[in-house]
Amino acid sequence: MTASLTLRAGLLSLLIFAAFVGAWHVATLPTVGAAAGDVDPEYAALVSGAAAQGAKSAFPTPMDVAATIWGHLKDPFYVRGANDQGVGIQLAYSLGRVLLGYAIAAAVAIPLGFLIGMSPLLHRALDPFIQILKPISPLAWMPLALYTIKDSNISAIFVIFICSLWPMLINTAFGVASVRKEWLNVAATLEVGGLRKAFRVILPAAAPTIMTGMRISIGIAWLVIVAAEMLVGGTGIGYFVWNEWNNLSIGNIITAILLIGLVGMALDLALARAARLVAYVE
Amino acid sequence: MTKPLISVEALAKRYPKRGGGETTVFEDIWLPIHPGEFVCLIGHSGCGKTTILNVLAGLDRPTDGAVIVDGREISGPSLDRAVIFQGHSLLPWMTALENVAFAVSSRHPEWSREKVREHCRFYLNLVHLSGAEDKKPSELSGGMKQRVGIARALAIEPKMLLMDEPFSALDALTRGSLQDEVRRICTETRQTVFMITHDIDEAMLLADRIVLMTNGPQAKIAEVVENTLPPDRRPATMHKHPNYYPLRNHLLDFLVTRSKTFAQDIAGKPYDPRKVPVVRPVPAEALAAV
Numbered sequence A: 001m002t003a004s005l006t007l008r009a010g011l012l013s014l015l016i017f018a019a020f021v022g023a024w025h026v027a028t029l030p031t032v033g034a035a036a037g038d039v040d041p042e043y044a045a046l047v048s049g050a051a052a053q054g055a056k057s058a059f060p061t062p063m064d065v066a067a068t069i070w071g072h073l074k075d076p077f078y079v080r081g082a083n084d085q086g087v088g089i090q091l092a093y094s095l096g097r098v099l100l101g102y103a104i105a106a107a108v109a110i111p112l113g114f115l116i117g118m119s120p121l122l123h124r125a126l127d128p129f130i131q132i133l134k135p136i137s138p139l140a141w142m143p144l145a146l147y148t149i150k151d152s153n154i155s156a157i158f159v160i161f162i163c164s165l166w167p168m169l170i171n172t173a174f175g176v177a178s179v180r181k182e183w184l185n186v187a188a189t190l191e192v193g194g195l196r197k198a199f200r201v202i203l204p205a206a207a208p209t210i211m212t213g214m215r216i217s218i219g220i221a222w223l224v225i226v227a228a229e230m231l232v233g234g235t236g237i238g239y240f241v242w243n244e245w246n247n248l249s250i251g252n253i254i255t256a257i258l259l260i261g262l263v264g265m266a267l268d269l270a271l272a273r274a275a276r277l278v279a280y281v282e
Numbered sequence B: 001m002t003k004p005l006i007s008v009e010a011l012a013k014r015y016p017k018r019g020g021g022e023t024t025v026f027e028d029i030w031l032p033i034h035p036g037e038f039v040c041l042i043g044h045s046g047c048g049k050t051t052i053l054n055v056l057a058g059l060d061r062p063t064d065g066a067v068i069v070d071g072r073e074i075s076g077p078s079l080d081r082a083v084i085f086q087g088h089s090l091l092p093w094m095t096a097l098e099n100v101a102f103a104v105s106s107r108h109p110e111w112s113r114e115k116v117r118e119h120c121r122f123y124l125n126l127v128h129l130s131g132a133e134d135k136k137p138s139e140l141s142g143g144m145k146q147r148v149g150i151a152r153a154l155a156i157e158p159k160m161l162l163m164d165e166p167f168s169a170l171d172a173l174t175r176g177s178l179q180d181e182v183r184r185i186c187t188e189t190r191q192t193v194f195m196i197t198h199d200i201d202e203a204m205l206l207a208d209r210i211v212l213m214t215n216g217p218q219a220k221i222a223e224v225v226e227n228t229l230p231p232d233r234r235p236a237t238m239h240k241h242p243n244y245y246p247l248r249n250h251l252l253d254f255l256v257t258r259s260k261t262f263a264q265d266i267a268g269k270p271y272d273p274r275k276v277p278v279v280r281p282v283p284a285e286a287l288a289a290v
């Protein structure tokens, strides 16, 4: 029953994919007499190079894109000067920034969330700050970061830090504050104090909630890095997308979009795995 | 009589009432517990039994009065008073053995890992759980979980065992065999026990003294009933003893009627909370023969 469901779902997925590619193929068949209209000046301001001159490049066909993807996958790590590096290298830059910003955020959020969860006083005192800072779009910090840090790379990492901070902080505080009273009573009657209680009782009890926060954070961080790199430029998959847009290389953009999706999925799966390690059944 | 191991003195618990004033859950509770004694506390739901146990454990503070151990008021929880909680409260991310080991290494931080494990295995074996050491609580049955809880409490070799309705969540068969095991272990080790129960038969099987609490609010100890069944009583056979029904009827009568009417019954009569009546229910013929 389950096997047949998996099989049927897989077949349906393939069918949807085939329909999508088919529609794409039909839509990108060469059209006759397509008039090159005037270029909207605002649009012209957004693009550079070829597009601004009104040259219209046809949207690539599925086969074109497949060829482009294959070209990238064959040689993902080439370096031909600062502005021409393999897509693998660009992804590595983005991943590096995300993991660094995320790791710093975790190093701050988990201990701080622990303290907030343990102390109702601290919770009350910090709550207004968290409530105000949390809904701010992480990119809104970018100008401030660039101005104070004066380094585009570190600014991007800072933006990742700030956007991954809140879900981890809030989930850790919540997980720690809602550890079952009975478990704390067990620790109390065994005269388990301080660090031992924190690491043997509270941390494992709150771990699933903390992991949920970490999973939300990595998702947000990966969303934000693309936008952040479009802003700061230089390296990274976000910059790559922006650069290819300026070259009007739609095939490259589609490749990058696919890879961004795949890496995001891999990050999420990795954290889902980690979450399973700390899960427990009550 | 020997000096009490632990002594409850003038205990009271009050909560502020919504809209002003306060409710007294219980007051004027005096209860000495002697070494090696098994004391059961029986009373209706909500009269404050768990609160008293938590105060004894040091997990809760009374509004008035104190719990005295070795001439001093207790100030918090202690490894000398192990608690078996109502809902097993094992740590679900630890295996049965790890749960017990967590307690043992709290008591003996200086012990080696192997020594701790050895000690735990002994106590898990005592409650017949040898095969289940490496199972998580979620993989154990209700009775097995409760047994791990008992092993955890016994393994730290406390001066006193506090149990809050430890068998109430179990089916009759499991309950019976577990009660039997607990009784055997406690009599063999002369363990001092304070236990809360709703179950009259359980109290009659296990307790040396049964403390009867009236209904709340302002619950009090009405009387203390001495168990008149022989020390070698067993769950399967104790109902055949001539003292069984007098004792049982006395307890039942208290729970059904006198726990409610106690306040009126003693109105105008002297009631000394420090010296509540001690009752030894025996058959009427036995009384007549004296």
Ligand SMILES: Nc1ncnc2c1ncn2[C@@H]1O[C@H](COP(=O)(O)OP(=O)(O)OP(=O)(O)O)[C@@H](O)[C@H]1O
Binding pocket: B015, B025, B043, B044, B045, B046, B047, B048, B049, B050, B051, B052, B216
């Ligand atoms: N925080 C609180 N505020 C007000 N009243 C409370 C509070 N906590 C407990 N109580 C009251 O104290 C009384 C005693 O509670 P306790 O849990 O000790 O009862 P119990 O005798 O153990 O009952 P049960 O047999 O159902 O377990 C209850 O009537 C309850 O309403």
Ligand SMILES: [Mg+2]
Binding pocket: B049, B050, B051
């Ligand atoms: Mg209770």
